[in-house]
Amino acid sequence: MERKVRVRFAPSPTGALHIGGVRTALFNYLFARQHGGDMLLRIEDTDSTRFVPGAEEYITEALAWLGIEIDEGICQDAPNGKGNHGPYRQSERREIYHKYVDQLLASGNAYIAFDTPEQLEAKRAEIANFQYDARTREQMVNSLTLSKEEVDTRIANGEKYVVRFKVEPNIDVHVHDLIRGEVVINSNILDDKVLYKSADDLPTYHLANIVDDHLMEISHVIRGEEWLPSAPLHVLLYKAFGWEESMPEFAHLPLLLKPDGNGKLSKRDGDRLGFPVFPLEFHNQKDGSVSSGYREEGYYPEAVINFLALLGWHATGDQEMYTMQELIEQFSLERVSKSGAKFDYEKGKWFNHQYLQLKSNEELAEQFMPYLEKAIGDGQLAIDKAKVAKVIGLTKDRVNFVSELWEQVNFFFVAPEEYDEKSLKKRWKEDSPKHMTEMLALLEAHEDWSAEGLDNLIMPWIAEKEYGVGIVMNAFRICLVGAARGPHIWNITDVLGKEETLRRVRTALEKLG
RNA sequence: GGUGCUAUCGUCUAGUGGCCUAGGACAACGGCCUCUCACGCCGUAAACCCGGGUUCGAUUCCCGGUAGCACUACCA
Numbered sequence: 395m396e397r398k399v400r401v402r403f404a405p406s407p408t409g410a411l412h413i414g415g416v417r418t419a420l421f422n423y424l425f426a427r428q429h430g431g432d433m434l435l436r437i438e439d440t441d442s443t444r445f446v447p448g449a450e451e452y453i454t455e456a457l458a459w460l461g462i463e464i465d466e467g468i469c470q471d472a473p474n475g476k477g478n479h480g481p482y483r484q485s486e487r488r489e490i491y492h493k494y495v496d497q498l499l500a501s502g503n504a505y506i507a508f509d510t511p512e513q514l515e516a517k518r519a520e521i522a523n524f525q526y527d528a529r530t531r532e533q534m535v536n537s538l539t540l541s542k543e544e545v546d547t548r549i550a551n552g553e554k555y556v557v558r559f560k561v562e563p564n565i566d567v568h569v570h571d572l573i574r575g576e577v578v579i580n581s582n583i584l585d586d587k588v589l590y591k592s593a594d595d596l597p598t599y600h601l602a603n604i605v606d607d608h609l610m611e612i613s614h615v616i617r618g619e620e621w622l623p624s625a626p627l628h629v630l631l632y633k634a635f636g637w638e639e640s641m642p643e644f645a646h647l648p649l650l651l652k653p654d655g656n657g658k659l660s661k662r663d664g665d666r667l668g669f670p671v672f673p674l675e676f677h678n679q680k681d682g683s684v685s686s687g688y689r690e691e692g693y694y695p696e697a698v699i700n701f702l703a704l705l706g707w708h709a710t711g712d713q714e715m716y717t718m719q720e721l722i723e724q725f726s727l728e729r730v731s732k733s734g735a736k737f738d739y740e741k742g743k744w745f746n747h748q749y750l751q752l753k754s755n756e757e758l759a760e761q762f763m764p765y766l767e768k769a770i771g772d773g774q775l776a777i778d779k780a781k782v783a784k785v786i787g788l789t790k791d792r793v794n795f796v797s798e799l800w801e802q803v804n805f806f807f808v809a810p811e812e813y814d815e816k817s818l819k820k821r822w823k824e825d826s827p828k829h830m831t832e833m834l835a836l837l838e839a840h841e842d843w844s845a846e847g848l849d850n851l852i853m854p855w856i857a858e859k860e861y862g863v864g865i866v867m868n869a870f871r872i873c874l875v876g877a878a879r880g881p882h883i884w885n886i887t888d889v890l891g892k893e894e895t896l897r898r899v900r901t902a903l904e905k906l907g
Numbered sequence: 908g909g910u911g912c913u914a915u916c917g918u919c920u921a922g923u924g925g926c927c928u929a930g931g932a933c934a935a936c937g938g939c940c941u942c943u944c945a946c947g948c949c950g951u952a953a954a955c956c957c958g959g960g961u962u963c964g965a966u967u968c969c970c971g972g973u974a975g976c977a978c979u980a981c982c983a
Contacts, residue, residue, distance in 0.1 A: 867942030
């Protein structure tokens, strides 16, 4: 009970890291940090056929971006793993698994099977709901039905075989789950799982997972709910190895579900509904496809973390915004929900909005520069960063992403060439040219360009002439902005300056008459 | 089909037998602010899956039903 908390995130390098996987990693991380324990990253690449180049680098890069730090195993600053429980890639642990497969074989907890995929297929077709288990293994081609000589001969001849776990029938297997409590399953529903395959000399997930968790001294296995059905098998494996005493605690996390309809959230849902399901953009080297990522969509890692943390976990109170540090302090497995959580992308945007407001104008200006340079082209003179920061300060509360800033600030940098039809229809009246002509004269003769100065000039004039503030100011706004939108008008004139402001009014008078 | 898990507003959730005429957040809607569009603020609508039981009293405990999800590979 007193042992050190050690948790692991153990993805397969079969593609981009799914957002659900990210949340699993996050919960592991929070738990580890809270208990002063270790967070390990192990690569489960025992399926050679599904390996995708670049996937591993993608995973470590994604975790690093999100601020999920790895203490041991594979990570960005140690691509081949750090720590003294390595190697941390299962494909590099063949010899280790051999030893444990042999142990199970020797103790009679496993046996060798020669059934070919075709033979298994035939069996399944022949017997409805066929399961390779205590009731059927006697009918199959394996070391239980073959003589030792026959088995040796077949192996010597290079015949491909697998090692299967010999599940003892009809015993109730208890799995203690930190989130769900006691789960009891009868071993009769379990099949004799393949633990090792000679074809590629690699174990399957189940064997590698248990051996590694044991050897790496994992104290808590926190993983997705899809693993709950095989948890009894894992418990049986621990028992077969004689590792019951040091068996880790289990916690099965609720799944992330589709925003609409039913089912597990998948990559297709993201494509269909228009949101990323991956932390970073992923370029699949196998099929050439590109999938969008949260980072490239303009999300801040802290927003993604906050959003994800609240999908399946919630503290007692009404707090919505959490820093990583607060999450570490407040997280608890007991407060993880038992039911699946539908993925609500809209809330993710809201979180990003919140975090964007927290950034300084200077910081946002820095982030916005690439967009700005792209929008106004290289031909322009050096961009005044102080001005960029200033206009961002005026507009940031209306955007969720830095990428949305340009459409809010464009008129500060480029004079309107066209005028929004809707705005014109509603705000550019018959008298507007007359109003603007008069106003232009007033402004030309006016020296004090401060907001107060202009306000003190224009407002009394409007009042005196009984023009109506709305009609005049909106026409003026259309001249400067090109539409009926934007921040307070004196903030706009302030940034534009007298010369540019007057120029825009003249242009508008020419174009709109 | 089998096994398991789950079940509060459209969504994420608070709630652990009386504090609940069920709270917060996102989204929706309305209002205020205002020269505009937003933001912000205020407000409205919106839920305890169904049926039994236990109890003085059930959203909360138990059982059954129903529904959803997951698993059921020589994939993880």
